[in-house]
Amino acid sequence: MRAENYQQINHPPSHAFELNFGPNHPGIEGNYALQVQVEGDTVVQARADGGYLHRGFEKLMEQRLWIQNIALVPRICVPDPSPMEVCYSMAVEQIAGIEVPERAQWIRVMQLELSRIAAHLFTFGGHAATTGMYSPMFWGVADRDLILDLFEEFTGGRIYSIYNLPGGVRRELPEGFLQRVTDTLDYIESRLPDYDDLFFKNRVFIKRAKGVGVTEQAMALEYGVTGPNLRAAGLPFDVRRDDPYLVYEQLEFEVPTEEAGDAWARTLVRRSELIESIRIVRQVVAALPDIGGPLRTPIPNPLAWRVPAGESYARVESSKGELAYYVVSDGSEKPWRVHVRGPSSMHAVQVLEELVKGGRIEDVAQTMFSLDACPPEVDR
């Protein structure tokens, strides 16, 4: 080229470096991609790229009998499958007008709260790992395993319990089970001081978590964030209290809130919820021996059962927020449409993008875990 033909092109100053968090990344909860542009250590932009866990559940459910779906729904949220089962059953029960017997309702509450405890233990572990502490992760997973032992006992499956169906639950509790629940809860409660020492009162963690990923209440409400994330921003909204289902009205529990809305506040909220869940389960264990009756309202032959035409929206409080099922029936043996409102859909996408912007690289993973973003719920 001749020198007179050379034109200098002025590129914009390029300080940003594109960093891929995910889809396979220890700092990502599940299979999810977060593309962040960093300048130095600061994140200037983030783009959440989901879909890796899209398994087509909602379409699959349209092509299966109402009862066959109970085996599908727990798989929508891997760490906390029980609310999925209960919520689907509740939605179908609403359309079909089925009353769930009292004993089954109490057992469902126990199942949901045990699942919440297990999910929170899992989340603490994950959150700690993102800040470089692995011991709480092993502790969390190990103690969660004891809860999974309980699930194995009364539902037959450790994680995907497939224990609920429209009408109630599938089998009675084994002999002596309530005592083992109490023992496990006692053990977990006895471990809380250790957790405090190691994790919750750990000055390193507190310094890492404070001020990270601050959600203002207004922003949270605008994006539809629910659950511990919203409660950590100061609004005490809990479906169990504000739109009670099952037997929550008869139970005593607090709805913990914090004001700061940062990762630390969210952690504190979850810690308090863990304690409240233990309290709820103890109340259920105390009440169950006196509640007899059937465990299920029988449904007609499931190979031929037709749910009358109609629609329903049923919601429960899962460990991540308000989980809801919108089910439409056209009067046939299969659902016409099932839509799952996974609570993480609200805070794992745009909210996450907003929160990591302006933060540091090392806080990206922590933000996601502190939000307890669950990609299987987002993608379904």
Added chain:
Amino acid sequence: MSDYNDEGSLLRPLRALSFLGRPAVTEPLEPRLAAEGYRGFHLNEHAECVGCSSCQKICDNAAITMVEVPELPNDEAKGIRNLRPAVDYGRCCWCALCVDICPTGSLSLSKEYVHTCTQEEIDSYFMLPNETGMHGTFYGKGWQKTETSDLLDLQRQEMGERPAELRVDNFDEIVDGFTPEQAMAEASRCVQCGMCHDACPTGMDAPEYIRSIYEGDLEQAVRWIYQSNPFSHVCGRVCTHRCEDACSIGVRGTPLAIRWLKRYAMDGVSHQRIQEITQEQRAAESTGHTVAVVGAGPAGLTTAWDLARKGHKVVVYESRQQPGGMPRYGIPEYRLPYEMLDRDIETITAMGVEIRCGEEVGKQVTMEQLQQEYDAVVLAIGLHLGRSTRIPGSDHAHVRSAVELLRQVTEEGTIEVPEEVVVIGGGNVAMDIARTVARLQRQQWGGVKTVVTALEAEENFLADPAEIREAAEEGVTICPSRGPQECVVEAGQLQSLRTWGVCSIFDQQGRFAPHYDEGDEQCHPAGMVIEAIGQMSNADQLLGDMLTERLEWDRGRLQVCENGRTSETWLWAAGDCVNGPDVVHAVADGHRVATSIDEVLRGALKHA
């Protein structure tokens, strides 16, 4: 929660030393035994499983394939297939819905949950579960069907029935029939396994018509029913329901009320509409062939129906004044109202079948004439004569045969019955005559004194248990294990039936060989003794000596090939006279014979 700004003491980390005093948490390396009720790999009791395929239908991942295991028994009449479920663990999600729907309860999940293999052995993930488990070691049953988890409704909808005191002095039909809600609930119990279809001699499309009833489409149900049985008003009431004996739900619960559902569907569509529906299957043109049928019972009329639909001209010769055969002349009105039988017959005649009543073969017309005038002849005369015990005194005028008496009641509307009657026999005919006589006694004497005596013990009676129960409710006294010895006659008057007790003995082959206890003698007072021990026909008399000699016989009955054709190429035989008394086998025979005749005649048509 304490203040997080509190720095705490410097010695805080020393609290970690407490861990030295705590027992270490250890888990063994070997897989531990799972909890009770765990959902592991499948187990299947091959002896209990009947191969109904319900597990395959409910599996939401299509993980189950039914495979044939030739060594296992396959018995259509009992509802047992030699198919067993094979599971693909690449698809199975261990939800245990298959266990909870299994009608026999043979499926369960074990406590075993470990399986590893190399890539070459990848097919090992597809296996046929048996009693021991995936690797031949039994780890114990995990998730099993419990009453709570069972997904099937094992109880049948109760058929409303008139109570005994309201039904015993009249001949009105005693069952109410299903209401639409009952029919829907009963039809929903069906798992569509098809055992009923396989067990029915006519190959009835029961799963299909049950499904149509469930969908509320009774006309479609009637269409399905008429594919296999033009006598469905009759069979919906009195069939011997082999289907229900084979029903999978009946293994642990009460079988589907397949017969009552048929009644519901047939009664639910108007007579006119049924005729319109059946006319849809009529052939457009006549074949020009003619067929004579001797006997207007279920076998004869089914043959006639099939042949008429195909366009042949059929004439039925009936010796009695009305068509219908045993359903009319043998089955009492309270089980089968004449009106419903007439509907079935009208639907058949509307297809172009001509029935000539009062024309008895052997009297008004001979077999030779039929052979000459028609292209084919079918003998369907049934077993219309009753057998006699031939005990001393059985030739008295007041010792009657049950079939003959039932015929008389049908023809004349009623008969005079004495105040005390004894019936000999434990089959359905005995129950029919006993309950008929009981009603007449109630009408004529104000009370019931009818006794049924039979050689067999009550649990071995050939009669339907429901019939025995209803008879007892109506005041009939059942005396099982009595052997008739003599009809006691004094001064020309029948006084009683003398019986000895029977010590029932089965020999090594299980054959029943009654043995008397002469010390146990009873006299049952009777103004009439009715013998209901068995039936026979007088086919050889009807056919005439020459034809009887020409034909081949098989153990006393006309020899027929599997299509019902006798050794004479123009003569077929069907129904009770060939296969013994049973209405649904008679209908099945009718179909087979009609198909055979049609093939032969069309063969002739092609050559013509």
Added chain:
Amino acid sequence: MREGDSGKSERLRHLRSLTEIIDVAIQFELAAAEFYQQLQPQVSKPLRWLVESLAEEEKDHAERLGKLRYHPDLYQEIQQQIETPVTNLRFSDGLHTPDPKLLKSDQDVLQYALSRERLAMEQYRALAEATEPGEVKELFQWLADEEIEHKSELEKRYYALVHRGGGV
């Protein structure tokens, strides 16, 4: 069997050797088979199978007796077998005997055959009673037991044909 029935007892009464007695018994069975063979064309065609089967059975009885006659331990065999009690069902004993020239139905044929067996049984029993205790007495007893067995077989067939609803 009407013909020569008193002659039967006469022929046997004076015999003393076991093998001789059995030989005569075999003759009787063969004569019965012959009788049924001759009866066949006299009954209507549907009944001939039954009559033929009765002829076959009588031949089987003769064969059985034949095997016994050549048994090395004849007397021991007989002793062993008469120790096993044989139940006489008496199921058909009350029925009257039809005329062999007037057999019109299968029930008639079987009734007739039953009466023959009963008569044979009674004759052997009478012979046994009239004989001094010893080998011969036991042989007559054994022969009576055999006839009871035959009769029982026929009674089972009779029951299945007549009393089970026309054969299912």
